Amino acid sequence: MLANLTSSERQNALVIAVAVAIAGAAMAIAGRADVMGVHGVIVMLFGGVVAWLVMGSLYAPEPAEDRSASYYDDPIKVGIALAMVWAVFGMFMGVWVAAQLAWPSLAFDAAWSSFGRLRPMHTSGVIFGFGGNALIATSFHVVQRTSRARLAGQVSPWFVLLGFNLFCVLAVSGYLLGVTQSKEYAEAEWYADLWLVIVWVTYFILYIATIARRKEPHIYVANWYFMAFILVVAILHIVNNLALPVSWGHAKSYTIWPGVQDAMVQWWYGHNAVAFFLTAGFLGMLYYYLPVRAQRPIFSYRLSILSFWGITFFYMWAGSHHLHYTALPHWVQTLGMTFSVMLLVPSWASAGNALLTLNGAWHRVRDDATLRFMMAAAVFYGLSTFEGSFMAIRPVNSLSHYTDWTVGHVHAGALGWVALITFGSFYTLVPSLWKRERMYSAALVEWHFWLAIAGTLIYVFAMWNSGIIQGLMWRTYTEEGALAYSFVDSLVAMYPYYIARAFGGLLFLIGALVGCYNIWMTVRAAPVAAARGSDVPAHPAAVPGE
Amino acid sequence: MDFSHETFLAFSKSWGLFYMMAFFLCVCAYAFWPRNRKRFDRAKHSILERDDRPWQK
Numbered sequence: 001m002l003a004n005l006t007s008s009e010r011q012n013a014l015v016i017a018v019a020v021a022i023a024g025a026a027m028a029i030a031g032r033a034d035v036m037g038v039h040g041v042i043v044m045l046f047g048g049v050v051a052w053l054v055m056g057s058l059y060a061p062e063p064a065e066d067r068s069a070s071y072y073d074d075p076i077k078v079g080i081a082l083a084m085v086w087a088v089f090g091m092f093m094g095v096w097v098a099a100q101l102a103w104p105s106l107a108f109d110a111a112w113s114s115f116g117r118l119r120p121m122h123t124s125g126v127i128f129g130f131g132g133n134a135l136i137a138t139s140f141h142v143v144q145r146t147s148r149a150r151l152a153g154q155v156s157p158w159f160v161l162l163g164f165n166l167f168c169v170l171a172v173s174g175y176l177l178g179v180t181q182s183k184e185y186a187e188a189e190w191y192a193d194l195w196l197v198i199v200w201v202t203y204f205i206l207y208i209a210t211i212a213r214r215k216e217p218h219i220y221v222a223n224w225y226f227m228a229f230i231l232v233v234a235i236l237h238i239v240n241n242l243a244l245p246v247s248w249g250h251a252k253s254y255t256i257w258p259g260v261q262d263a264m265v266q267w268w269y270g271h272n273a274v275a276f277f278l279t280a281g282f283l284g285m286l287y288y289y290l291p292v293r294a295q296r297p298i299f300s301y302r303l304s305i306l307s308f309w310g311i312t313f314f315y316m317w318a319g320s321h322h323l324h325y326t327a328l329p330h331w332v333q334t335l336g337m338t339f340s341v342m343l344l345v346p347s348w349a350s351a352g353n354a355l356l357t358l359n360g361a362w363h364r365v366r367d368d369a370t371l372r373f374m375m376a377a378a379v380f381y382g383l384s385t386f387e388g389s390f391m392a393i394r395p396v397n398s399l400s401h402y403t404d405w406t407v408g409h410v411h412a413g414a415l416g417w418v419a420l421i422t423f424g425s426f427y428t429l430v431p432s433l434w435k436r437e438r439m440y441s442a443a444l445v446e447w448h449f450w451l452a453i454a455g456t457l458i459y460v461f462a463m464w465n466s467g468i469i470q471g472l473m474w475r476t477y478t479e480e481g482a483l484a485y486s487f488v489d490s491l492v493a494m495y496p497y498y499i500a501r502a503f504g505g506l507l508f509l510i511g512a513l514v515g516c517y518n519i520w521m522t523v524r525a526a527p528v529a530a531a532r533g534s535d536v537p538a539h540p541a542a543v544p545g546e
Numbered sequence: 547m548d549f550s551h552e553t554f555l556a557f558s559k560s561w562g563l564f565y566m567m568a569f570f571l572c573v574c575a576y577a578f579w580p581r582n583r584k585r586f587d588r589a590k591h592s593i594l595e596r597d598d599r600p601w602q603k
Contacts, residue, residue, distance in 0.1 A: 069599060146593060148601035215601035218589040288593060297590040302577040305586075309573045313566065331555070432598075 001074045002057045004067065009154045014054045016159060020166075021047030027191065030249035035177045036191065039170055039251070046166050067154075071144045073433055075157040079137030080426060080433075082165055083130050084516045087419075090125025091509040097122055098502035102495065112176050120175045120187045126414065127185065127277065129168045134422045135281040136161055136203070139226040141429060142288045143207060146223055147214030156206045163199035167192055179251045183266050185273045186240050190253040193241040200234045221304045225284035228312050232276040240269035260327045267322040275315035278413065282421050283311075283350055286381075289425040290354055290374045294364060299356035303349050310346025314339050321392035324401065333394065340392030344385060351382035369445040373424030376453060380416025384409060403470040404494070408463025415456040415508055423448065423515055430519050435528055440521035444514050451511030458504030466497035 002010065021044050028040025097118045100106045107113050144151060151157050171188035174180070180187040188196075207230055211219060243253040257265045291298050298304055320328060320336030355378055358365055365375050387409050391400045400406060427445055431438050439445055473493065476484040576582065 069602060071598070071600060144600070145598075148597075150600050216589070216592060218585045220589050220593060291590070292593060295594060297594060301586040301590045305577045306573060309569070313569065331559075 001078070002054065003060060004063050004072075004074060005154055006062055007059070010054055010058050010060075013155050013158065014051055014058065016155070017047050017051035017054060019047070021051060023047070031251070032249065034250050035174060035179045036189075036249060036251040038177060039174065039191070042169060042173060043166065046162075046169070050162060068150055070150070072140070072151040072154070072157065075151075075161050076137045076140050076429075077433055079133050079140070079161050080430065080519070082161070083133035083137060083422070083426075084512070084519060086125055086129025086133055086168070087512045088509070088516060090122055090127075090130050091505065091512055093118055093122035093125055095502060095505045095509050098498065098505050102498035102502055111178065117175050117178065120180065121172050123185060124168065124171045124175070124187065127273075128171065129165075131278060131282075131418060131422070132164055132168065133161070134285075134426070135226075135229065135277075136164060138285050138289075138422075138425055138429065139207065139230075139281065141433070142220075142222050142226065142284060143210050146216065146220035146288065147211055148216055149210060149213035151206065152209035152213055153206050156202055160199055160203045160206060163195070163202070167196045167199060170195070174251070181241070181243065181253065181255070183240065183255070184270050186237070186266070186269060189251045190241070190243050190245045191251075193237065193243075197234070197238060200230070200237065204230045204234060220288070221298075221301065221308060222284040222288040224305075224308050225280045225287065228308070229276050229281035229284065232272060232280070232312070236269045236272050236276070240265055263323055263326065264320060264328060264332070268316075268319040271319035271322060272315060274413070275311070275318070278418050279315075280311065282418050285421050285425045286350070286354055286374065286378065289421075289428045290371075290378070291357060293368070293371050293374065293424070293428045294358055294361045296357055296361055299353050299359070303353050307346035307349035307353070310349070311343070314343045314346065318343060318392065321397065324394050324397045337392050337394055341389050344389040347385035347389075348382055351378050351385070354378035354381075369442065369449040370424055370427040370439075372449055373420050373427065373452075376449075377417050377421035377424060380412060380420065380456070384413040384417060387412065399471040399475070400467060403467040403474075404463045404497070405467025405471065408460050408467055411463065412456070412460045415452070415459065419508070419512075420452060420456075423452065426515070426519065430522055434523050436522055440518050440525060444518040448511045448514045448518070451507050451514065455504045455507030455509075455511060458507065459501055460504075462497040462500035462504060466494045466501075469493055469497075 005013065024040050024043030024045070024047055026040070027043060028037050031037030031040050096106065097115055100115050100118070107115060111117070140151060140157060167188070170192040174189055174192065175187060179189050181189060186193075207227065211223060211227075242256045244256060245251075245253040255262055287298060287304060317339040318336050320332045321340045322336075324333050324337070326333075355375070358371075358375055361371075365371050390396055391405070391409060400409075427439055430436075470490050470493075473485040473490040474483075478484050
């Protein structure tokens with residue numbers, strides 16, 4: 001992979017890696033025994049290993065081929081591998097914390113393995129580790145293919161990919177060591193946040209610069225979604241993480257936002273993390289990989305534009321629905337509720353657009369598990385956005401809030417939509433990137449599909465049951481006007497559902513492991529397709545129903 | 547000029563609506579503008595072309 005860099009690019013990479021290692025050393029010295037000191041050592045090792053790898057081929061010959069004649073796929077391949085590693089890690093943590101809820105002794109009486117520390121490891125592992133790497137990898141692929149231009153940098157894609165993974169490592173290891181900002185999906189502390197700003201701004205500039213090189217007159221709509229994802233996540237991340245560290249040598253920081261403003265900023269961030277990290281970018285995948293795999297153009301391009309602007313402008317105002325019945329002004333709650341209901345229109349426009357694209361290609365959905373992954377993702381996207389709009393309505397929220405229903409809703413979106421569209425995209429992308437005719441085993445894709453569907457359904461149904469039972473038990477009064485059930489009563493009632501949930505998650509994890517094996521065997525074992533001039537699956541000639 | 551909560555509230559409740567409406571109309575005009583039909587059609591079909599190399603002179 002380093003052979004594709006010129007010697008001056010390798011020198012630049014070396015300078016950056018050494019600079020990172022020096023910054024790590026400074027952190028280690030300033031932090032000493034604090035967690036920041038440990039993180040300094042991790043940063044130093046990370047920079048050191050990258051520097052060592054670069055130095056190994058610093059004086060290797062210049063790249064022989066004309067690089068502008070091909071797309072830059074090396075960072076995409078590494079991004080896919082990293083995404084799958086994080087998927088297994090994050091989902092394993094998920095199964096573990098789910099099992100802890102059913103059998104609390106699985107915390108083994110240690111501080112590092114308590115629920116409060118493992119849970120953010122699960123959420124950050126799957127959202128940022130798995131989702132983030134998948135988004136970076138697929139966005140690099142889509143922007144090049146739809147622009148017919150090579151990425152606008154040679155070292156910067158590596159900086160974005162590896163820098164983002166360094167952030168993930170700092171975040172996840174920090175929770176293990178007991179540091180947290182106590183902000184949902186933004187638990188990482190101030191120095192990791194500052195690092196992510198640098199990485200993310202580089203990502204944004206790289207993406208814009210690649211689009212600026214495009215040879216197509218029009219920017220394909222998938223890029224709009226990826227651009228919205230990159231730009232809005234930068235804004236959200238910076239505003240929500242404005243904080244003052246207690247000292248330069250200490251991991252602890254305090255947010256600059258006071259009281260209810262902090263709550264509002266946090267949930268403006270939190271819900272838009274769902275909107276722009278977990279939706280916009282994955283819609284970018286949907287609008288590219290689904291038409292490519294189905295070999296049919298998107299049903300309505302105009303509708304995709306309308307739903308793009310609907311999603312970007314409505315989602316921005318929906319966050320306050322997380323704060324119903326709190327100190328937040330009533331009209332702000334109502335605003336969030338109204339926009340959440342309105343969001344159903346652009347969300348269903350996207351889901352419907354995807355499903356109507358498949359109309360006339362249902363035989364392919366039946367035969368091809370990869371396409372079925374994407375079809376099921378669109379269905380779950382439609383279902384979970386409907387559920388989300390419904391749960392944002394204040395009286396519904398009074399039943400659902402703080403219960404497992406919320407957890408079920410999140411996982412209908414995260415497993416059913418985000419993970420399924422990612423696996424569908426990967427199974428489309430892997431054979432084409434590694435120039436293979438097809439995945440190593442179609443049967444294993446099929447197995448993965450059914451494990452994922454079964455796991456998601458078991459999980460979601462368990463959480464619906466347990467959430468509604470919880471909500472009802474918490475609001476049942478006796479004739480004397482006292483609460484009929486104690487909290488522990490409701491906890492005991494959850495027991496069977498917690499076991500079912502852990503089992504559903506386990507099935508999903510097994511599916512991801514099957515996917516890893518299949519991808520690995522595709523890369524390792526499958527024969528290289530002879531003289532393949534195409535980037536898409538074979539047999540595109542027949543397009544029934546067109 | 548009075549920068550109270552109520553002032554901002556009144557501003558956002560009125561102009562917030564108007565700018566959203568104006569924006570919606572602009573987006574609709576862009577999406578349905580007849581001259582854009584050709585470029586949208588090209589965009590949605592061009593991703594299906596089976597060419598895996600960057601465009602070159």
